[in-house]
Amino acid sequence: MADNTLYQLLGVARNASDGDIKKAYRRLAKEFHPDKNPEAGDKFKEISFAYEVLTDPQKRRIYDAQGIRGLQEGGGGGADMAGFGEDIFSHFFGGGLGGMFGMGGGRQRGPRRGEDTVYPLKVTLEDLYNGKTSxxxxxxxxxxxxxxxxxGRMGTAPAPCRGCQGRGIKIHIRQIGPGMVQQKQTxxxxxxxxxxxxxxxxxxxxxxxxxxxxEVKILEVHVDKGMRDSQKITFRGEGNQKPGIEPGDVIVVLQQVPHEVFQRDGHDLHMTKKISLTESLCGFRIPIKHLDDRTVVIMSEPGTVLQPGARKGVRGEGFPIHRMPFEKGNLYLRFEVDFPANHWAPEPVYPQLEGLLPPRRAYQRPPGEHVEDVHLEDFDPSTQSRSGRAEAYDEDEEEHGGPGVQCAHQ
Ligand SMILES: [Zn+2]
Ligand SMILES: [Zn+2]
Known part of the structure; x- marks a missing residue:
């Protein structure tokens, strides 16, 4: 628990008197003052801080009991500690100096940390497939x-603020009634x-x-093969700096823009391909431009029938797996079949075609008088859907009333 760092800085014992501390400080201050010894860097600030703490009875008590972090956290000193000055703590807890106080034991929480800064980075599916440096x-x-x-300029130090007597807050007292005051802190x-x-x-x-x-900073963002949409790339400590606070990270979040042809699903790629009726029946060879600019020719042999909505896969033509770029998922294709338009061929062609296709179902006019021939019309979704809804409603009614009641009587 004991943290002797401040005593060590001044080279005095833990039970040193105020006089000893003052003497030690004066000697060291002369030696390390930035005007005289610009090379000494932060040493002057450190000894000044130690002096300030150890000559203030309250601060010294807190320090003795809780160590440096007790001071930083206010340590029960309340608002008075606010006057201590962010700057000095900044100095001790920032810039890597915080580490030296960790040796004293006690609670270790690490320095306060600034906020992370998040940047979106738009990438294409090609970028994620091939990798890219942005x-x-x-x-x-x-x-x-x-x-x-x-x-402040070299060798100067901030003075306690006069407006708030170094508290950082102002207390407003307002009389709101006889014997009643309202206290407000701002x-x-x-x-x-x-x-x-x-x-x-x-x-x-x-x-x-x-x-x-x-400062303008340029970060090189390495988008690796196989990274995915929303993946985060973190640059440790590249966030905004503030004295005394460990800077947060810069977090780049990849945002993949939709691709015209491919949709990604994990390691797999999906695409929809339109083929003609002829292709669906008689086979095809169709070149597809892949994400790495290769042309992949998909083939279907004559005799393989691809029905509308058929799904097929190509092994190993999917997405590279992150950190295993030679392993790839699969490419899945869904086929839409483009049928020819009405009257696409002259009349005499249809019997010929029928001769080639599998035989149609046989038809015999059903017996009896109640047989009617009706014509098919084009489907009108608006009327069709309305009647559909009405039916659904009726069924609902029945379900609520009918079967339930019946059950009860059985
Ligand atoms: Zn400055
Ligand atoms: Zn102030």
Whole structure:
């Protein structure tokens, strides 16, 4: 549980007095001040932070009891801790420094993480079949390189916000009746809830005190053979940066645009092919352009009859399997048969054709007087469907009343 990191930073014992801490800090601050020692990097911020915590009785108590994360989480200090400044925590928990505090033991939760950024990427079925590398240009915020995300010029530090006394919140008290007050908290508009402000003249010029700048980034998205619609490709830590927060990921979501010919179902491909009546009866050879630009010739031998709606498959001509690109699913074809139009041939042809086709059913006029010849008319879906619905309704009625009652009496 014990986390001694802050004491170690100042080179003092855990039970060091305020005086010892001050002395140690002064000595180290001289050595590592960025003005004097620009190479020291973040060392100055670290010792300043340690000093700030260990000379504040409340913060020191929280730190001793709960370690660095206790401070970050407010550790029971409530709103007072808000004045601590996001920036310093940012410094400790961001940029890989968070790791050094993990050694102290205690709870480990990892640094706070920014939101993921999701980008859709339109791909064709060909792209998913063959694989492809796409360049994705995005704009993201990065921690300002000039100020390292402090928002201030070298060697400056933000001061507690005056508007909220460093709390980050403002408390409004309103009298709403005799002896009744209403208390309302709002985020401090001056410091946007951060509790501290960089004075105008100390602000970093590059980011205007915003701590981050915007950068155009180009990501190479590798769409592998066999990837599927809605598949996610994750770029770890490429999300927007913010000081003190581990950046989230950029997540690219593939969106397949519909294909004119093929529909994909897992590893299989499906397509519908229109063939003529002649082809359905007498065989065919039909070239089909596949997704990798090969031409696949599908064949049906004479004597094979393809009825309307018939389904056939071609083994191994489906979709490549992700990460096993030489394995493929199957291609399934559904055949629609295009019959010839009315009167497609002159009259004398039909008896000839009949001579070639299987014999028709024999017809003998049924005996008796109640035999009528009727003509077939073209089907009219609107009238047909209405009568169909009426019938269904009648059946319903019967089902509810009829059989139920009968059953009861049996
Ligand atoms: Zn800056
Ligand atoms: Zn404020």
């Amino acid at each position: 360049k994705l240009q995005l704009s993201k915020s990065v921690v300002c390189a000039s100020c390292g995300g402090t928002g 985020m401090c508009p001056d410091c946007h809830g951060e509790g501290e402000l960089m004075s105008e003249r100390d602000r970093c010029r590059t980011c205007a005190g915003q701590k981050t700048t915007s």
